[in-house]
Structures are given as structure tokens and as C-alpha cells.
Amino acid sequence: MSATAQTEQEIEAGRQRLRLWVTSGPGLVWIMIFLLIPSAVLLGIAFFSADDYGAPVLPFSVQPFQQVAGYSLLGWDPGNITIFLRSLGQAGIATLVSAALSYPLVFFILSRPEALRPLLLLFIVLPSWTNQVVRTYAWLELLGPNAPVSWVAHLLHAVPPDLGLAPGSFAVTTGLAYNYLPYMIVPLYASAEKLDWTLVEAGRDLYASGVRLFWHAVFPQTLPGLLSGIIFVAIPAFGDYVVPQLLGGDKALMIGSLIANQFTETPDWPYGAALTIIMLVFTGMGLVGFRILTRKLGGAEEATI
Amino acid sequence: MIPRGVRYALSGISWPLYALLYTPLALVAYYSFAPAPNEAGHSLHAYNVLLHDGAAFTALRRSLILAIGSAITSTALGTLLGYGLCRFRSPNAKGVLAHLPSLIIYTPIIMPSLVFGISELIFFNLVHNATGFLSAGLETMIIAHITFQVPYVALTVYARLAGLDPYLFDAANDLYANGLKSFLYLIIPVVQPAIIGGFLLGITLSIDDFTISFFTAGPGSVTLPIYIYGAIARKGISPEINALGTLMIGTIITLALVHFFITRHRDRAGQFAARGNIT
Structure with missing residues (x-):
């Protein structure tokens, strides 16, 4: 294959990739911003402590998981x-x-x-x-x-x-x-x-x-x-x-x-x-x-x- | 294929099951014709009360804005997404990056709606606290509804395009149609049933949803399902709620039947296959 044919093919492949991003990009980015990032945040919150209002605060803690297993200040439930x-x-x-x-x-x-x-x-x-x-x-x-x-x-x-x-x-x-x-x-x-x-x-x-x-x-x-x-x-x-x-x-x-x-x-x-x-x-x-x-x-x- | 005796048995089991599927819905309609207090028989009293219930009408208006607004946006995003993935994805791409679009598209479908709703609740809450934008209300609900509709529209459009003769695109190329031209004059007309189907599916999904709406709504954005849920939680099921439920059931069944009989002649197999894939 000659060098020009090779580069032409590369240019075409690049164009194809650009078209892919222009068409499917907006929808994918939308889902990433409004679902993937939020659910990652939700999962991350599980490793924080809770303040008096139940909001997440530092330090990191495994207490939430102990709660899930049934352990609390009152013992196991x-x-x-x-x-x-x-x-x-x-x-x-x-x-x-x-x-x-x-x-x-x-x-x-x-x-x-x-x-x-x-x-x-x-x-x-x-x-x-x-x-x-x-x-x-x-x-x-x-x-x-x-x-x-x-x-x-x-x-x-x-x-x-x-x-x-x-x-x-x-x-x-x-x-x-x-x-x-x-x-x-x-x-x-x-x-x-x-x-x-x-x-x-x-x-x-x-x-x-x-x-x-x-x-x-x-x-x-x-x-x-x-x-x-x-x-x-x-x-x-x-x-x-x-x-x-x-x-x-x-x-x-x-x-x-x-x-x-x-x-x-x-x-x-x-x-x-x-x-x-x-x-x-x-x-x-x-x-x-x-x-x-x-x-x-x-x-x-x-x-x- | 199926012996006669078995066929009778199947009919004997299935017709009562069909009846059972509609019994609860019919009961909602039946109780909606309850008489006014201290009267006997049946009446349209509940519908009359409903007609003068401003809150119900406001909720209805919000539900319509939510359904139509989100469906229009998700149809645009989803159509482009399905088109792009079908046409421009390199067939021999390998590795994580090649699977990324599919992963992203299937997440909203697979994720339990409760997790979906709570993720949005937390995200909008944090964004609002940090920037002041996106306070919980109709706009956050619309964003969430768009998010769960996009994949369904994309899959519907993709299914339609994937079923086309690939030489169609080559033919358009040979006739010197550039990308935009072939999109406008070839793709859009060919995919039109799928786009309309995707739009209607988006509206149906939006009207069907409660959980995600519930967690993204604010105090000033009560839509019909939230209104009904709140009313039941506060004072139980009333004839007015039944009247409202009857109207909602009636509307969606009518729309579905009309849609079915219109598309039946034009594109029965395709429409049904697309919907079958999704549900």
C-alpha cells in the first residue's frame, strides 16, 4: 500500500470518528453527566460519616456498612x-x-x-x-x-x-x-x-x-x-x-x-x-x-x- | 401444532387471566362513579368534584409539560445517538473504549429506578448547594426524564437502521449525497416511524414513571402521579382519586390502541419487534 493511500485511509478513519462523536456524543455525555456521575457520587457517599442532619461529612468511615449489617449503638439487630x-x-x-x-x-x-x-x-x-x-x-x-x-x-x-x-x-x-x-x-x-x-x-x-x-x-x-x-x-x-x-x-x-x-x-x-x-x-x-x-x-x- | 384438548385448556386458563389483568383497573373505574355523600346509586359526582379541583389541573398541566418536553429532547438526542452508533462506529474496534457506548446506553435501562431517582436527588441537591442552579422542581424532573428516555429512543432508531439494506447508504454516496443530505433525505424519512415510535415511547415512559419523578420533584412541581400518591397517603382512596385514575387509564389505553391500529398497517412487524426488544 502506498504512503498516500495509507494517510488517506487514516484521514477517512478520523472523519468517521468525528462523525461518531458529533452524532452520538451529546446523548452519551448527557447520560454520563446526569446518571453515571450522580450514581458514582451516591456510591461514594457510603464511605462518609453522617452529621446530625444525615448529610455526609468527613472523616471516612465504615460505620454505614456496620449499620447495614445491623450493628448500632444499641447492639445487633x-x-x-x-x-x-x-x-x-x-x-x-x-x-x-x-x-x-x-x-x-x-x-x-x-x-x-x-x-x-x-x-x-x-x-x-x-x-x-x-x-x-x-x-x-x-x-x-x-x-x-x-x-x-x-x-x-x-x-x-x-x-x-x-x-x-x-x-x-x-x-x-x-x-x-x-x-x-x-x-x-x-x-x-x-x-x-x-x-x-x-x-x-x-x-x-x-x-x-x-x-x-x-x-x-x-x-x-x-x-x-x-x-x-x-x-x-x-x-x-x-x-x-x-x-x-x-x-x-x-x-x-x-x-x-x-x-x-x-x-x-x-x-x-x-x-x-x-x-x-x-x-x-x-x-x-x-x-x-x-x-x-x-x-x-x-x-x-x-x-x- | 398444539392439540385440540390443550388448546381448550389454554383458552380456559388464559381468558380468565386476561379478565384478571383488567379487574383492578375496572374496579378503579367502578368506584369512580360513587354517589355523592348521603345519596344512593351511581353518579358523576366525583368527576364534578375533580372538575373544580384546581390542584389536579395544575398537576395535569405539569405532567403534560414534563412528558412532552422530555420526550422532544430525548427524541432528538436519542435519534442522533442511535444513528451515529449504527453508521459511524468502526466494526473492528476492540477493547473497553469500543464497548463504552453500549455500557453507557444500558445503564439507565438496567439501573433500578429507585437508585436512579436517589442518585439524581443527591446530585441535584449537591449542585444546587454549590452553584445555586438546578433547584428541585420541574426542570430537574425534565432532566431526569430525558436521561431515562434517551436509551430507549436510541435503541428503537438503531433497531430500525440496523434492519436496513446497507447498500442503501452506498447508493446515496454514489449519487453524491453528502453526510447532511443523506441524513435529511434518506435517513430521516426511512427512520421516521422509529422516531415517532421513540417519541411516543418516551411519552409513555414519562407518564408511567413515579419513582424517579418522586425523588427529583420539588415542593412546587407536583405532577399527577405524585398528586395521587400524596392524596392516598394523606386520606386514603377517594372517589375523586378514582375518577382521576379512570381518566388516566382511559387516556393511555385509547392512545395505545390508536397507535397500534395506525402503525399496524404501515409497519407492524418492525414496531412490535422494536418494542419487544425494549420491554
Whole structure:
């Protein structure tokens, strides 16, 4: 290659880089200034001490993390660990419920004529486009003390007469599953749509029972969608704020509300920031774990930028 | 493909599930027609009260300013971002720097909205204390809403561009269209459905959000969701709140259906694929 061709190529590459920065620069810089830097600041605050108003001050300290673990001037308290385990449990059950509901719904949609499918899918996603507060407090009306569902629960001796199913753990799990169901349905639908039905036919020719057909021919093929769905549901459900706040009451405090309290009602920024770090560590571990699992199982690569 | 018996079972499970999805929303509407105090039956009393509730209207106006203002800005930023990444990123770039744009774009999507909101709260608070600018209010809310919308718009536009025939760009080059010309006369028309889709998605995300709004709002910037949340926290659910909720649910469902049936003929597969990627 001649020297001039080489430099021409370099100039062209430089131009391309300039174009890249002019077009994508503003958006990227915006996100960096207004999200990456702020979240870095939030995480950094966890290593400061708190003044009387809960604002971060020097010196650096690990006290916020001791608080997270439950140590305070009054000794050790298991409250935070309970809240953490409860959040994990609520998010886990909500994820299971939404997965269990998604399978029949997805295959129901696939059993309908092709022209109808987008509309059927839309009607599942539609409730999640209404405002978070509205669609959450709506469950308060369905599960509250004077609602029909609570009468039934009362007749079955599941709840005391003057209390409804909401607020409480049951309402929180229901609310989380309702809020995040579309996040399970959409990826599951995407992988079920591409299902190779010849495998099912082959199984049927070999007289496999319905259960075995589903378990060995259908389920493995939908696994990539299911795993993405689990991530999309479990992560936001774990750190959700609105649902436990509106449907949980005092008994079903979750990590999200605990964090938020440190920045609103009883300010203690460093403690709140330390809680956030622990929550993000949990979230990150879940994400990485599932990524590895997906790759091991030969999961589909998502469309990435 | 699916045996008849299984199909019946699927229908038997699914139709009640569809009904269950809409039961809470329907209940909000039902309770909104509660009668006036000391009366029986159903009435539009709550809507009448709502009509004379100045605070609700102010909140509605703020919500609209927030949604439209943030969506316009994020559409501009996101369209350029998606376009730039699709067209000008060197395909053989390696290393951390090459992955940086993707990392930045996915952060707002992956980050739990509570962490998002609190980060913004602290950041705006510190900036305000240091410089006097950006006191918590509608402007900080708009900034935060732009931040979470940009990636979604960028991904929508990117998905559309990536699905195009790459020779289209070569053809434009061969016809001596320069960068600006090909952007104006080729890219914009071709990507237009994605830009409109991204804009509507931005509005939907903005209207849907509570958590991030809650933490970036100031005392003088109560939007509809914050208004409803505050009212419930203070005095529980009232028929007026149900009336307001009914109007919000009705509006968003109508808009979504209209959008669906308009785009259905033009670009059904593309629109749906784009949205599917995102949610």
C-alpha cells in the first residue's frame, strides 16, 4: 500500500470518528453527566460519616456498612437481614408466579391466528403502560378490607375479619407479579415464537405423553426467553419502591422502602448509600449468575447495540 | 401444532387471566362513579368534584409539560445517538473504549429506578448547594426524564437502521449525497416511524414513571402521579382519586390502541419487534 493511500485511509478513519462523536456524543455525555456521575457520587457517599442532619461529612468511615449489617449503638439487630430476605423472597415468588402465568398465556397467543397475535400481546402489555401508582393502588381496592376477595379470604379463615389481604405480603407479591408480568411474557413469547415444532412432532410420533413432550421438546427451547424474563422481573421487583410502599404497610417493608427512608423521612445519606451498594451487589450477582447460566445453556444472544 | 384438548385448556386458563389483568383497573373505574355523600346509586359526582379541583389541573398541566418536553429532547438526542452508533462506529474496534457506548446506553435501562431517582436527588441537591442552579422542581424532573428516555429512543432508531439494506447508504454516496443530505433525505424519512415510535415511547415512559419523578420533584412541581400518591397517603382512596385514575387509564389505553391500529398497517412487524426488544 502506498504512503498516500495509507494517510488517506487514516484521514477517512478520523472523519468517521468525528462523525461518531458529533452524532452520538451529546446523548452519551448527557447520560454520563446526569446518571453515571450522580450514581458514582451516591456510591461514594457510603464511605462518609453522617452529621446530625444525615448529610455526609468527613472523616471516612465504615460505620454505614456496620449499620447495614445491623450493628448500632444499641447492639445487633436482625431487622435489616429480615428485610433483605423478605425482599428476596417477595421478588422470587413474584418471578415464579409471573413465569407460571406466562407459559399458558404465551402458548394461548401462539394457538390463535397469526393476525390476532399482536393484539393479544398488546392487551397483556397494556396495563403496564398505565401509571405505576394508579395500577398499584388499584389492587388496594381489589384486596382491601372491604373488597369481595377479602370476604372470601375471611370465610376461608385466611385473614382476620377486620383486615383485608392488603396491605401485607400477599398484596405485595401480587402487585409485583402484576407489574412485571409483561417483562416475562415478551421475551418468553419471542423465544416460543421461534419454536421448532418438528421436535414436538417427533416426540409425538414416539408416543411421548403431553407432559414429557412439554418438558423435553418445548421447555428447553423456551429456556432462553424464560431466563431473560426472570432477569427482567426479579431485578426490578427486588428493588421496587411503589408496590411495597402502597401495598405493603408496615409489616412488609422491603429494601426499596428502607433505602428511600434514609433520603426522605429520617435522613441518613451514608447509611442509605451503603444499603444501595449492598442491593446493587445482590442485583449484580444475580445478573452475572444468570448470564453465565444462559451462556451454558446455549441461550439466544439478545439484539445489542 | 398444539392439540385440540390443550388448546381448550389454554383458552380456559388464559381468558380468565386476561379478565384478571383488567379487574383492578375496572374496579378503579367502578368506584369512580360513587354517589355523592348521603345519596344512593351511581353518579358523576366525583368527576364534578375533580372538575373544580384546581390542584389536579395544575398537576395535569405539569405532567403534560414534563412528558412532552422530555420526550422532544430525548427524541432528538436519542435519534442522533442511535444513528451515529449504527453508521459511524468502526466494526473492528476492540477493547473497553469500543464497548463504552453500549455500557453507557444500558445503564439507565438496567439501573433500578429507585437508585436512579436517589442518585439524581443527591446530585441535584449537591449542585444546587454549590452553584445555586438546578433547584428541585420541574426542570430537574425534565432532566431526569430525558436521561431515562434517551436509551430507549436510541435503541428503537438503531433497531430500525440496523434492519436496513446497507447498500442503501452506498447508493446515496454514489449519487453524491453528502453526510447532511443523506441524513435529511434518506435517513430521516426511512427512520421516521422509529422516531415517532421513540417519541411516543418516551411519552409513555414519562407518564408511567413515579419513582424517579418522586425523588427529583420539588415542593412546587407536583405532577399527577405524585398528586395521587400524596392524596392516598394523606386520606386514603377517594372517589375523586378514582375518577382521576379512570381518566388516566382511559387516556393511555385509547392512545395505545390508536397507535397500534395506525402503525399496524404501515409497519407492524418492525414496531412490535422494536418494542419487544425494549420491554
